[in-house]
Amino acid sequence: MSADSGWTRSRWLSWHSLAVFAFLYLPIVTLIVYSFNGTGVGGFPPRDLTLNWYRQLFADGAIWTSVANSIVVALAAMVISLAIGIPAALALDRGHFPGKALFRRLVLLPLILPGIITGLSLLMLFRQVGLRLSLLTIILGHGTALISVATAEVFAGLQKLERAQEEASLDLGANYWQTFWRVTIPNLRLSIIGAALLIFTLSLDEIAVSFFLIGRDNTLPLEIWGRLRRGITPEINAISTIIFLFSLFAIVAWYRLRVAAQGKAEIGTELAEAAATTG
Amino acid sequence: MGTITQSVDAQSAQAKPGSSLLSIREVSKSFGKNLVLRRISLEVAEGEFLTILGESGSGKTTLLRIIAGFENADSGEIVMSGERLDLLPPYRRRVNTVFQNYALFPHLNVRDNIGYGLSVTKLPKSEIASRVEQALAMVKMQTYANSKPAQISGGQQQRVALARALVNRPGLLLLDEPLSALDANLRRQMQVELKSLQHEVGISFVFVTHDQEEAMVMSERIALLRMGDLEQVASPREIYNRPATAYCAQFIGHTNLLRGEVKDGVARCNALSWRTGLRDGLGLFSLRPENIRPAVGAAAQGMVRFRGKIKNQAFHGATELLQVECTDGLLLFVRTSSQGNWRDEMELEFAAADAVPVRESHEAS
Numbered sequence: 001m002s003a004d005s006g007w008t009r010s011r012w013l014s015w016h017s018l019a020v021f022a023f024l025y026l027p028i029v030t031l032i033v034y035s036f037n038g039t040g041v042g043g044f045p046p047r048d049l050t051l052n053w054y055r056q057l058f059a060d061g062a063i064w065t066s067v068a069n070s071i072v073v074a075l076a077a078m079v080i081s082l083a084i085g086i087p088a089a090l091a092l093d094r095g096h097f098p099g100k101a102l103f104r105r106l107v108l109l110p111l112i113l114p115g116i117i118t119g120l121s122l123l124m125l126f127r128q129v130g131l132r133l134s135l136l137t138i139i140l141g142h143g144t145a146l147i148s149v150a151t152a153e154v155f156a157g158l159q160k161l162e163r164a165q166e167e168a169s170l171d172l173g174a175n176y177w178q179t180f181w182r183v184t185i186p187n188l189r190l191s192i193i194g195a196a197l198l199i200f201t202l203s204l205d206e207i208a209v210s211f212f213l214i215g216r217d218n219t220l221p222l223e224i225w226g227r228l229r230r231g232i233t234p235e236i237n238a239i240s241t242i243i244f245l246f247s248l249f250a251i252v253a254w255y256r257l258r259v260a261a262q263g264k265a266e267i268g269t270e271l272a273e274a275a276a277t278t279g
Numbered sequence: 280m281g282t283i284t285q286s287v288d289a290q291s292a293q294a295k296p297g298s299s300l301l302s303i304r305e306v307s308k309s310f311g312k313n314l315v316l317r318r319i320s321l322e323v324a325e326g327e328f329l330t331i332l333g334e335s336g337s338g339k340t341t342l343l344r345i346i347a348g349f350e351n352a353d354s355g356e357i358v359m360s361g362e363r364l365d366l367l368p369p370y371r372r373r374v375n376t377v378f379q380n381y382a383l384f385p386h387l388n389v390r391d392n393i394g395y396g397l398s399v400t401k402l403p404k405s406e407i408a409s410r411v412e413q414a415l416a417m418v419k420m421q422t423y424a425n426s427k428p429a430q431i432s433g434g435q436q437q438r439v440a441l442a443r444a445l446v447n448r449p450g451l452l453l454l455d456e457p458l459s460a461l462d463a464n465l466r467r468q469m470q471v472e473l474k475s476l477q478h479e480v481g482i483s484f485v486f487v488t489h490d491q492e493e494a495m496v497m498s499e500r501i502a503l504l505r506m507g508d509l510e511q512v513a514s515p516r517e518i519y520n521r522p523a524t525a526y527c528a529q530f531i532g533h534t535n536l537l538r539g540e541v542k543d544g545v546a547r548c549n550a551l552s553w554r555t556g557l558r559d560g561l562g563l564f565s566l567r568p569e570n571i572r573p574a575v576g577a578a579a580q581g582m583v584r585f586r587g588k589i590k591n592q593a594f595h596g597a598t599e600l601l602q603v604e605c606t607d608g609l610l611l612f613v614r615t616s617s618q619g620n621w622r623d624e625m626e627l628e629f630a631a632a633d634a635v636p637v638r639e640s641h642e643a644s
Contacts, residue, residue: 170370173399174370
């Protein structure tokens with residue numbers, strides 16, 4: 001009897017997980033499949049499989065300009081957030097200063113802060129100082145919003161770093177600066193590369209903050225969004241498929257670096273936190 | 280003319296073997312409310328192998344870290360070769376450390392680990408290379424020069440850590456329980472290697488350990504630390520034969536502590552009595568188990584005889600440890616050479632001079 005109910009429960013569970021899985025991934029699968037659909041979006045089943053939409057996509061200048069813009073923004077945001085996030089992580093790990101606990105929460109706050117708030121407040125700030133909206137404002141927006149990602153990643157790496165190594169370096173005659181560059185940074189290498197990858201990916205498909213700060217030049221997500229208003233074409237599916245594959249690759253690479261740097265523990269929760277920024 | 284003689288004299292005084300290299304003066308340290316070191320004063324001689332011995336929490340590692348420069352003393356000063364050491368940052372001190380878990384740099388291979396200290400100096404590249412090769416040879420690690428620390432064994436990591444510290448030719452080498460991660464056999468082997476290496480390079484070693492046997496085997500002098508206080512600083516032989524306190528006597532080796540009353544130059548503990556130089560009052564004595572032996576023939580002068588029953592017998596190879604109950608119930612440990620068949624009851628003796636008066640160790644504060 002009890003064995004029977006156990007079996008029922010396990011069957012229910014497997015059906016349930018299958019449903020969740022379908023719910024999560026069916027839209028993506030549909031998106032990818034219809035990027036090869038010869039008769040355009042809609043119509044079931046997909047017919048006349050073709051690469052035409054990809055051909056059309058590669059000939060589309062506006063899309064590729066926006067892709068280039070997005071890459072510039074992502075790279076610049078990566079540099080800004082790492083340049084500020086690494087010292088912030090060091091301060092959190094080593095520093096003893098009043099209000100440290102508060103600082104720690106505040107630095108990580110943008111991770112859970114809705115993009116609308118970040119975007120709106122930055123927009124008001126730029127208006128105040130009279131900065132014209134352009135790619136630069138988006139760069140500043142992404143750069144500041146993603147500092148928390150850089151800080152969280154590098155901070156996790158620092159916690160794994162054996163402090164005796166830095167002491168050994170000082171002991172052997174290297175001063176604090178030399179120790180930082182020759183021991184601390186090389187030990188954080190994987191964490192920093194991982195953070196850079198994650199920031200790049202998050203920036204690449206960021207839409208909420210960008211929406212408020214956009215000037216004349218579109219980033220890729222905003223270009224897509226703009227075109228959607230004129231109706232969906234399979235060309236959008238095609239570019240989305242490419243973005244999906246790229247993001248998938250980047251996240252897998254980040255995850256593997258993360259495991260190599262810190263072991264598997266706690267990655268799940270941080271992944272969820274990171275996902276909050278995109279949402 | 281006079282000045283020249285003077286300077287020569289000063290030089291020869293400095294170079295004199297056994298002269299003081301490091302002098303720790305009244306160093307105190309507390310972490311929060313916890314007093315870790317209480318006015319420690321200690322001299323380290325040129326070329327000496329000094330061990331700081333103590334249980335965990337005795338403050339030995341803190342003292343080492345203060346010498347290395349990773350902690351600052353709350354008060355007191357440290358002088359090395361006539362210069363205030365405690366005012367320098369760690370990277371300016373002519374002191375190198377072998378860390379407990381070696382702290383090798385995982386991203387550098389063995390050769391670059393050893394060359395690290397030299398690479399931050401302004402020495403010419405060729406000299407660095409030749410000194411690193413020498414250091415590799417010294418610890419017999421040439422074949423592993425290109426391996427990463429994770430690819431070599433614990434004993435080999437230990438050697439690399441040693442070479443990495445010694446290649447800088449420090450005035451003083453600090454070793455923080457460097458053998459504690461090794462298994463017993465390798466540990467004994469490394470004790471011998473370390474000792475002969477120290478002899479070879481002639482650099483003063485300050486070695487921290489909690490293992491009294493290791494301290495005895497390796498050191499010229501032992502500084503026994505207990506709860507932030509120095510109990511005794513002396514050669515292993517002296518600490519063993521003339522322990523200053525009850526704690527020293529018990530921590531180093533095995534002993535019988537006899538608590539008795541002294542009156543007119545005679546100490547009395549239960550039925551035992553012997554002559555002593557102590558003043559009248561309560562007295563505490565350490566009597567090593569091997570100083571008690573079966574009595575043979577007539578009692579010589581200065582010997583104390585008593586009868587005892589064997590309660591327990593433990594075989595230790597070359598020796599045996601017997602637990603003997605005296606007629607009045609006093610329990611004593613007796614170490615004898617192994618010969619197995621003891622009668623249940625026998626007559627034993629010890630020399631009055633072997634009952635060494637020791638100070639009471641003060642209780643935990």
